[in-house]
Amino acid sequence: MAMKENPLWSRREFLGMGVGVLGAAGLAACGGTSDSPPKAQAEVPQELVDAASSMKGSAMGVLSQKLYSTAANEQLDGSIKKFADATGTKIENSLVQADAGDVVAKIDAEVKGGVARDLAFMTDSRFVAQFHSLGDLEDVTDVVTALTAKYGEPCAEAKNFCVFDGKWYAIPYHFIGIGSFLRKDWMQEKGIAPKDVYTWAELRDMCLEISDPGKRRFGWGMTVNRSGDGNGMIEALINSYGGAIATNDGKKVTFDSPETVQAVTFLGDIYTNPKYKPMLPPGVASWTDTSNNENWLAGILGYTRNSFSVYADSKTKKNPVYPNTHVFSDCIGPATDKSLLLGQSQGFVVFKGAKNPGLAKLLAQYLVSAPALVGVAKEAPGLVMPAWEKVWDADPYFTTGDPAFGMVRTLSQQPLPLSTKNGLTFPQKASAGQQAVVAAYVLTDMMQQVVQGTAPAQAVKAAHAKMVQIFAQQGLPQ
DSSP states (O other), X not given: OOOSSSOOOOOOOOOOOOOHHHHHXXXXXXXXXXXXXXXXXXXXXXXXXXXXXGGTTOEEEEEEEOOSOHHHHHHHHHHHHHXXXXXXXXXXXXXXXXXXXXXXXXXXXXXXXXXXXXXXXXXIIIIIHHHHXXXXXXXXXXXXXXXXXXXOOBOTTHHHHXXXXXXXXXXXXXXXXXXXEEEHHHHHHTTOOOXXXXXXXXXXXXXXXXXXXXXXXXXXXXXXXXXXXXXXHHHHHHHHTTOOSBOTTSOSBOOOSHXXXXXHHHXXXXXXXXXGGGGSOTTGGXXXXXXXXXXXXXXXXXXXXXXXXXXXXXXXXXXXXXXXXXXXXXXXXXXXXXXXXXXXXXXXXXXXXXXXXXXXXXXXXXXXXXXXXXXXXXXXXXXXXXXXXXXXXXXXXXXXXOTTHHHXXXXXXXXXXXXXXXXXXXXXXXXXXXXXXXXXTHHHHHHHHHHTTOOHHHHHHHHHHHHHHHHHHTTOOO
């Protein structure tokens, strides 16, 4: 999905567990709701301080994927400073905007030039396979083994996107909640009861029904312009129809299929058929990554699909949209009877040639823990959630901080893989080819052609040819 002002992504079954009286009281007793300022960060565990004793006086650099809220970035800075102070080290934290497009090439050049930061966190399903195929990452299996002994299992999808040949090359840091969001008050006005599962066709028809351009209500809040959110929606929809960029092993391009053409035809119709014009917001054709966030928060969209950044924003800023939001998982298509939503996580990577890898690994072990994570999570509710089983239960905020957190936890711990009726399994094997195809906006460019009148079958064929070239460039000749 996208990374606007923040990192962005997708969703799953909503188990709406209301906080209830007890939950709310328990929360108040243990440090307040997300509206109260986070408590001072807990001390760094003595075992990490002891392990870093030989590194006193040393320095290291961190590259952080920009989080959607300034306050969340500040909380992360606070946790890093707490660790640096406790260990007597100097740690510089820099932000990187992951949707800049050339982020992999830039960091790869730094690694090859010997000037990369020691530690970075990047979205596992978008970046780790690319860095691994470039030979830029250190094996961090030792850290993951130590964390598993302490905190139980990491989130399910990370085992696919961070592991290559049985070795871990990224340390799960925090899980990124992804979801679909509907305006339940608009639905209620039309007598529509919210559900937890929709087909794409049901969602489309409902978005049209709740639209009212005269009242500035536009049901369909998604673009197919170049954006992380556009990419995420297009790929999810195609997968739910039984199409995919590549085979399950991630090696062979299989994009041009009847299933893909059917999905692209369905989606193209939304943007070209005059019937659906009333549900399309003004300017949707040229939206960028932040546009659906801004328009959702402005109260003019009936549906959008995003990481929890929009939900977090509406909650922390007390936007009236928040209490009127129905959260559900991704829609299902003809090839699925269950959402294929996996979510994503941020993973810590240690770059080859890091000057201070030992300190980098100790910092990562501190930052995944509840005391270091909870302050960041309160500024980005649902977007920054634990990646480790026992961290979920280590602070009451993660279980009772919001009714939607139950859905996010289920998403992070669901048994994988998820299958389609025609034999696709998700997550597919992490593939540098697939990640590079998405990063090159092949999917959104294909949809733009369809919107401009190209026949879906022809647009799919052209996109397939481009994907074959990209896979070859990534060392996967077709």
